[in-house]
Amino acid sequence: MKCNKCNSVVGSEDLFCGECGNDLRVQRAEMQGNAAPQNENKTYEPKKEQVIHNTQSTPESQQQMQQVPPAQQYQQQSAPIINKEQVNEQSKALVNEGKGFFRQAFSAHDDEIANNHFFSLALNGILVAAGLVIIGILLSIATPDGVSMIGASKSDVAMTFVISGFVIVALAFTFKFLLSKFLINPSLTFAKSFSDFVVVNTYSVCVIGFAMLLIVIGSYGFGMIILTLGTILILFSPVYFFGKYSSLYKSNVPSFLIVVIYAVLLLISFGIFAEKIGNSVLSSFNSIF
Structure with missing residues (x-):
């Protein structure tokens, strides 16, 4: 570090210049004040690879939601979702249970009443x-x-x-x-x-x-x-x-x-x-x- 008045070399812990008596504390404060705006003006620009990676990892549903108006987004979110596979499975289970019902109804009344089924x-x-x-x-x-x-x-x-x-x-x-x-x-x-x-x-x-x-x-x-x-x-x-x-x-x-x-x-x-x-x-x- 050099004194800004006499250009003499000073130590990093010196408070005053040994040659001219300049207050080095004021000099250090001015230097830090000049450095701060430079850091504030510095903007972060992501790398192109990172931008491409983020675009690829975005779900398709989110990309579609960004293109759909808010009113339609609310309707899509509030609309009931019917799982057809689950409905088909429940229907098949009900049909199988019905077969067992008629088998018991016409052949095994006493057995059906005696057990906990x-x-x-x-x-x-x-x-x-x-x-x-x-x-x-x-x-x-x-x-x-x-x-x-x-x-x-x-x-x-x-x-x-x-x-x-x-x-x-x-x-x-x-x-x-x-x-x-x-x-x-x-x-x-x-x-x-x-x-x-x-x-x-x-x-x-x-x-x-x-x-x-x-x-x-x-x-x-x-x-x-x-x-x-x-x-x-x-x-x-x-x-x-x-x-x-x-x-x-x-x-x-x-x-x-x-x-x-x-x-x-x-x-x-x-x-x-x-x-x-x-x-x-x-x-x-x-x-x-």
């Missing part, structure tokens, strides 16, 4: 909905055209029958589940109880469907007998469950008493709901025939 709520819900739709269609076809004379369409009559039947069967299942859980097997779950109920009553629904076909082709007498039989099978299927559960689990209440309680509850339900519906239906058919 149960079919999914999705499969049981689909089967129940399909059964209601099929019965509703057959009812609409079997309903005589004369119902239009009382101001009702065939679809309305069929819908009334389907809803009424669904309510009664739902009450029967509810009584079956509550009595089985609180009086026989406290560990019984809704999914297991519902699965067993649907499996056992597959026969009953097939009988009702066969009865509706007989009515459609004009065999009203025999069709009504078969329809009554199918309805009785569904309503009294809980008696079968009470006996089966009682043989598998130790119950503090005799199974006969449970059956009596169920019958009383069912009669009360018929007294509250079915009487009004039955009277309206009978009056409608009496006016037709």
